[in-house]
Amino acid sequence: MSNILVAYWTATGNTQAMAVKVAEGANADLKEISEISPEDALQYEKIAFGCPAMGDTFEEAEEFLEWYEQLEAGLEGKKIAIFGSFGWGSGEWMEDWTDRIGQTTAVLFEEPLMANEAPSSDDEDACVSFGQRFSQF
Numbered sequence: 001m002s003n004i005l006v007a008y009w010t011a012t013g014n015t016q017a018m019a020v021k022v023a024e025g026a027n028a029d030l031k032e033i034s035e036i037s038p039e040d041a042l043q044y045e046k047i048a049f050g051c052p053a054m055g056d057t058f059e060e061a062e063e064f065l066e067w068y069e070q071l072e073a074g075l076e077g078k079k080i081a082i083f084g085s086f087g088w089g090s091g092e093w094m095e096d097w098t099d100r101i102g103q104t105t106a107v108l109f110e111e112p113l114m115a116n117e118a119p120s121s122d123d124e125d126a127c128v129s130f131g132q133r134f135s136q137f
């Protein structure tokens, strides 16, 4: 078992494709959120969360939010990263999610990583590199 978890939700597979590459770079355990309880996720030292844009606000990704809210209070002082795929605009949901994390004591790694729809090969390389840097964070 790694001390790093990549936990994601995906509607059509794009954020999953990112998660696979982030986990590869970080040498992390990879779980779709239905595969791991919030309690078990909190056992990891670091967590990278993947969630796509399902609206202008982070909260519109309801399936992910339901799981995430159960562990949010336990993220105190924990090193976390966030990433996800979007369809249009400038990533408003990520700004919203970043602001939400800013109201906690979780330690957010770098700027969130985003890919437009299915990750390109450049996006996949960026995901691997993001994961590598997160593992050293």
Ligand SMILES: Cc1cc2nc3c(=O)[nH]c(=O)nc-3n(C[C@H](O)[C@H](O)[C@H](O)COP(=O)(O)O)c2cc1C
Residues within 6 Å of the ligand: 009, 010, 011, 012, 013, 014, 015, 016, 052, 053, 054, 055, 056, 085, 086, 087, 088, 089, 091, 116, 117, 118
């Ligand atoms: C119900 C729904 C709402 C969406 N709302 C947004 C949005 O507000 N902004 C945006 O950039 N993309 C939006 N998208 C597009 C998705 O974020 C995009 O297709 C993304 O690649 C999906 O990632 P996934 O394959 O990991 O689910 C929406 C998609 C769906 C199905």
